[in-house]
Amino acid sequence: MTYDLCIIGGGILGLATGREWLRLHPGSRVALLEKELSLAHHQTGHNSGVIHAGIYYKPGSLKADLCRRGAEATKAFCAERGIPVRTPGKLVVATNAREVSRLEALAANAAQNGIAFEHLDAAALRAREPAVSGLAAIFVPASGIVDYRAVCRAMAEEISAAGGTIETGTRVEEIAEGDAGVTLRAGQRSWMAARLIVCAGLQSDRLARRAGLAITHQIIPFRGEYYRLRPEKSGIVSHLIYPVPDPELPFLGIHLTPMIDGELTVGPNAVLGLSREGYPRLAVSLPDMAEYLGFAGFWRVMRQHLRSGIGEMRRSLSKSLYLAECRKYCPGLTEADLLPQEAGIRAQAVMADGTLVHDFLFLSTARMLHVCNAPSPAATSAIPIAEMIVRRALEGATGQGAATK
Numbered sequence: 399m400t401y402d403l404c405i406i407g408g409g410i411l412g413l414a415t416g417r418e419w420l421r422l423h424p425g426s427r428v429a430l431l432e433k434e435l436s437l438a439h440h441q442t443g444h445n446s447g448v449i450h451a452g453i454y455y456k457p458g459s460l461k462a463d464l465c466r467r468g469a470e471a472t473k474a475f476c477a478e479r480g481i482p483v484r485t486p487g488k489l490v491v492a493t494n495a496r497e498v499s500r501l502e503a504l505a506a507n508a509a510q511n512g513i514a515f516e517h518l519d520a521a522a523l524r525a526r527e528p529a530v531s532g533l534a535a536i537f538v539p540a541s542g543i544v545d546y547r548a549v550c551r552a553m554a555e556e557i558s559a560a561g562g563t564i565e566t567g568t569r570v571e572e573i574a575e576g577d578a579g580v581t582l583r584a585g586q587r588s589w590m591a592a593r594l595i596v597c598a599g600l601q602s603d604r605l606a607r608r609a610g611l612a613i614t615h616q617i618i619p620f621r622g623e624y625y626r627l628r629p630e631k632s633g634i635v636s637h638l639i640y641p642v643p644d645p646e647l648p649f650l651g652i653h654l655t656p657m658i659d660g661e662l663t664v665g666p667n668a669v670l671g672l673s674r675e676g677y678p679r680l681a682v683s684l685p686d687m688a689e690y691l692g693f694a695g696f697w698r699v700m701r702q703h704l705r706s707g708i709g710e711m712r713r714s715l716s717k718s719l720y721l722a723e724c725r726k727y728c729p730g731l732t733e734a735d736l737l738p739q740e741a742g743i744r745a746q747a748v749m750a751d752g753t754l755v756h757d758f759l760f761l762s763t764a765r766m767l768h769v770c771n772a773p774s775p776a777a778t779s780a781i782p783i784a785e786m787i788v789r790r791a792l793e794g795a796t797g798q799g800a801a802t803k
């Protein structure tokens with residue numbers, strides 16, 4: 399059978415894209431292929447579960463717009479589908495003078511992005527969250543929490559109900575684009591599609607190369623390690639508690655996150671992963687490591703961020719150093735409060751010159767669109783990102799290198 403659209407990847411972006419395509423083109427033939435036996439198995443199923451409000455992103459940027467619209471769309475989708483969402487709001491807490499001035503810059507950003515927030519001084523912060531201390535904070539009421547696996551299940555149901563096919567346990571190994579369409583092969587099976595959209599997260603660079611794109615970036619895996627608090631402490635805070643981010647490395651910063659299931663997690667940090675998809679602490683993939691060790695961009699990024707990299711690594715190896723980061727704003731936590739929790743692994747695109755790509759990166763050809771970088775808050779923004787992906791896929795190629803900010 400020839401499909402109108404094949405999608406590779408059953409994370410939130412692949413599923414949101416399939417749903418959007420079928421919403422616009424009811425009755426069209428769509429197949430979504432996922433290599434794991436379950437959906438949302440990688441980044442989407444291992445994230446913090448936060449619906450971000452969008453305070454961090456540069457005013458006027460695509461990322462800021464997608465996040466704000468994505469948060470609204472996610473909440474509306476969940477309400478429609480009966481998926482539990484809570485909106486406890488987020489406190490971004492400054493614990494020293496440098497962070498206070500960064501907090502002011504963040505507040506200015508939030509204002510320009512049109513996101514409601516409130517300034518809190520130390521006393522107001524204490525009154526709102528007695529277990530948290532800091533010099534100042536901003537409170538962002540719109541930040542919420544959800545289980546993104548549940549969101550994915552609901553999206554998959556909509557794809558199936560609209561006649562789309564979802565095949566798990568199907569690892570696409572070959573992609574060949576021709577004049578008549580794109581041919582995919584997984585084991586003995588093959589598919590022909592008029593268009594292909596690839597949302598393959600941690601494998602996105604490999605699939606782009608396999609499809610013949612001359613890419614110059616590589617995906618480097620960064621582990622995000624979490625703990626969860628023992629049940630007696632899971633009520634210690636009622637909001638999301640975040641440190642003030644470093645503008646150079648916005649994805650760093652261990653936060654306290656109430657989860658939708660009632661747990662309270664601490665994390666994530668960001669340490670170099672020794673395997674793209676190995677979640678246990680000691681998981682090592684020699685092919686994955688050999689690939690980045692042979693990539694000039696990896697060494698450049700390591701040199702540029704050596705200090706913060708060593709700091710993250712030390713905190714990864716020492717629970718007491720990790721704890722010290724959280725105790726800066728939540729001094730009542732002890733080592734005994736931190737219980738093991740599964741890590742997540744970020745797919746971070748790095749350019750050959752060592753630039754960490756913080757924006758979404760899409761590459762397209764006449765019949766293919768590859769999502770080459772989809773960093774946080776891509777789970778929050780998945781619904782409007784999918785609208786954009788479908789629009790771009792229909793427009794066809796304007797050549798490679800269509801990076802967006």
Ligand SMILES: Cc1cc2nc3c(=O)[nH]c(=O)nc-3n(C[C@H](O)[C@H](O)[C@H](O)COP(=O)(O)OP(=O)(O)OC[C@H]3O[C@@H](n4cnc5c(N)ncnc54)[C@H](O)[C@@H]3O)c2cc1C
Pocket residue numbers: 406407408409410411412431432433434437438439440441442443444445446447448449450568569570571597598599600601602605622666741742743744745769772773774775776777778779
């Ligand atoms: C630790 C961590 C915390 C985060 N926290 C948040 C948060 O709180 N809020 C937020 O908005 N965002 C967060 N993010 C970001 C967000 O989770 C990701 O940006 C988003 O999930 C990316 O979705 P995706 O569909 O692109 O990728 P993925 O979820 O990784 O899906 C890619 C899929 O492609 C499949 N695949 C790969 N290769 C093949 C192949 N050859 N054949 C078939 N299938 C294939 C994979 O198995 C996988 O299922 C976080 C990310 C991490 C890692």
